[in-house]
Amino acid sequence: MNEQLHALVEHTIAKGVGARVFALRWQNRRIWIKQAVASKQKGWHRLQRLLATITGIAMLRPTVSPGGKTGLASEASILRKLSDKDILVPDLVCVTENWIAIGDNGAIVQTRIEENIHPGGNEAVAKLIETAAQGLAKLHQAGVAHGAPLLRNMTIRDDGKIGFIDFEEDPNARMPLVDAQARDVLLFVFSIQRELKKRPELLRFGWHAYVTAAGFDAPQLKPLRKVVGVLRPVYLMLRPFRRWLGTDALNGLLAYRTLRKSLKHARR
Structure with missing residues (x-):
């Protein structure tokens, strides 16, 4: 030392x-x-663990540090x-x-996007999201998962290489790799929706950039299709009340809709 x-x-x-x-x-x-900080275990995590057991969906298991x-x-x-x-x-x-x-690992992707959200910055924002999606696909192809690949936990160097920070959670130790990677995809897409809620086309663009890089036959998409199917009743139940939902719940619905439509078309 x-x-x-x-x-x-x-x-x-x-x-x-x-x-x-x-x-x-x-x-x-x-x-x-x-x-170092204390563990963030909360009552919600016990419920999350129970839901994972009942539904058989491994990616629902809590991965708290x-x-x-x-x-x-x-x-x-x-x-x-x-x-x-x-x-x-x-x-x-x-x-x-x-x-x-x-x-230091480079500039935060979310910050770079925020700097380019202005008239005339569309091309730069789309390129950042595409590069981030490709970086996540490369991470998955290396045989690991991140745990929280949000735009704020992804970095970009001046040469355009995507990096990652914040590895407090280790989903690789708590669920099969394909489930951990499927969870990564859900969180990545949700992060785009949350940060760019007025730009739904960027959510679709980020998702398609990921599957183009990873491939529609990538093994992590199988558990993703499963969880999308299981969550459909929840989506249908909440959709009529979207006007009264909180921001995160509404963003979750919009991200879910994009994934479901894309995965449905991919089967054809």
Whole structure:
């Protein structure tokens, strides 16, 4: 362990940095310090586990981080594994029981999209979503899943290479790989809908960019078709009340509709 870095981080935390994740300058580059937190297990996760057992849908199993030093050690292990697979993830600078220091991984995709949401920026936004979808497909083709591939957890370098951050959850350890990857696809599509709710064409574009890269015969699409079928009664029940639904529920309905239509047409 680098004693100077350790002293700098501990001093910064002691001053009351006010954030769980914060940036520092170290050896002429920006690094990020991520502190340990308590487990986020809640009552909803027990219900989620019960639903997974009743329906037989593995992707419904909760993947909440164990928290504490166990959570940090798990994230560090995942970063090492993905780096060995040539996936762009932050390099590990230092690992302790209370925090880890990681390198910068590029610009956040969501931030880049927000910068280009203006008249004349359509082409740039579409390209960012396409590149992100292709990056997720490449991650899946490497034989792993992310756990939360939201636009805010994806990065892009100046050379256009997509990277990933935030590996607090490890779905690979809690469900079969194809189910974990199918869950990734659901979360990715939902993230596009949530951030770009007034641009439904971008949701469709992101979904088609993913399946074009992964292939409609990709094994992870089989459990995805299953969960889309199981959720149809819920969709039909909620659709008449969409005017009164919360934002996340409404975005979920819209994302579901896009997936269902696309998967239905793909069978023909």
